[in-house]
Each structure stands twice: as structure tokens, then as C-alpha cells.
Amino acid sequence: MIPALFLAHGSPMLAIEQTPYTDFLAKLGEQYEPRAIVIFTAHWESETLTISSTDDVYDTIYDFGGFPDELYQVKYPAKGSKAIAEMLEQKLTANGIEVRTDSTRGLDHGSWTLLHRMFPKADIPVVQVSVNPFLAPELQYRIGEAIRGLGREGILVIGSGVTVHNLRMLNWGQKTPEPWAVAFDDWLLEKLQSGDLNALFQYAEQAPYARQAVPRAEHFVPLFIAMGSGEGQAQVIHRSYDLGTLSYMCLQF
16 A cells, blocks of 8 residues: 655755755655555645646646756656546545646646656656645545545555745755754654644644744645545654755655
8 A cells, every 4th residue: 555645845946956855755756656646735726626637748837936947947747647636526526525627737846846856757647636725624634534545546645745834934054953843843743643633633723833834824734635645643754954944854644
């Protein structure tokens, strides 16, 4: 069975830089041979959950600015899968979750930067799914629950986001993490490993430094979706920090 993953996509530069984190992603990809990938990305927001539905090759979206020209030359020509999209739509609808489909949107950097490192051949069908950051954590978890078991069918589910993501509190050039960012991740990990869903759903009120770590929820909610879709206890598979406060903590479920 393929576990569900929560992966930090961090800076778009991970697509071209060689770092311990990109080495981790490459080795992680070597562990799995999924027949398809379903990825919930923080960089596609919609009020109604939206599923990419196409058999064509995706465009690569450069939804960022001010980076080196080399980054804008990277392409990730993966194909979609209407069949997997239809299966997702059926599972979600059967669980009372309203969905739409989209046949034209490309892969944003929340998806292709990670996949470029993990599966560089771009030969695995990808279905990209939006997030609604304004839904309660309980409802995000329910979205994951609705598709639980895909790992048994050879489908890799990825929640692409970041646990600590506050662009206003980045410290450029700093390689050691700020204590408050570590404290937030420590709390999160403790609650994940103890299975304390009530506390996790109330992270905004209970977690230390929650306002600093999650000023806006779009990068955080893919964690709840990945957690809901998994079938095992949370395990940390990577943990590092960049720019003082940007967390690269990754988990499998």
C-alpha cells in the first residue's frame, strides 16, 4: 500500500537547486511506483473543490515572479487522467462533498516543483485538486476520508503545502530555525502522533505561535486532507528549515 503524504513545496527554487531536501525528494520518489498521483495544492484555491480532468499534457504554470530565468525553463509535461478524476468525483460526491471539474488548468508550482524532483520522467498521470482554505479543519479531514484507500489501488495522494509558512517573517540567509517555528511543529507532531484530532482541529486556538505559523490557512489545510486520506499513524519522513521560519517538515500517513 502506498501511504498518503504531506510534502512541503517551499520555495520554487527547489526545482533547480541541489539541497538535502531535494535529495530527500528524489529518494522518496524512488520508493514508489504509483499508477497515478492525486495532489491537493495550496496554490489552487476555489470555493468548490475542483478536480483537473483531462487526458492531455498539462501546461506548466509559473505562478511566481523574480526568480532566475533557469527556473522558467523547467517543464513538467505530465498527462492528466479523466478516469482517475471521475473516480475521485464519484467518491467525493458520494460523501456529500460538492465538486467541479476543470479541463484546462495547468500544474502550478505547488505540484510540479515536487513532482519534478520525485518523478522526473513525468510519465505518471497526475490529477490536481484545489483547496478551500476557509473550510473548517474537520471538513478538510472529511475530504481526505472520502478518498481513503486510494493507496491500496496504487494511487499516491499528496497534500502539498507547508506547516510553518509566513512570508513576512522569513529571515533571508538564516539557516538555523527560529525557536517559535520549531515549537509550533513540535506541538503539531505530538498531536499527530497521539491521534488527538480534537486538538488538531483547534490548532488555531491551542497550538503555540499558531498566528505566526499559519497567518493564512491555504498552505496548512493540505495536511488535514492528507491525514484524512491515510490509513496509518503519522510519521515524520523529513524535517528541516530554511530562511529561519520556513518549515520543510514532511509526513506520511
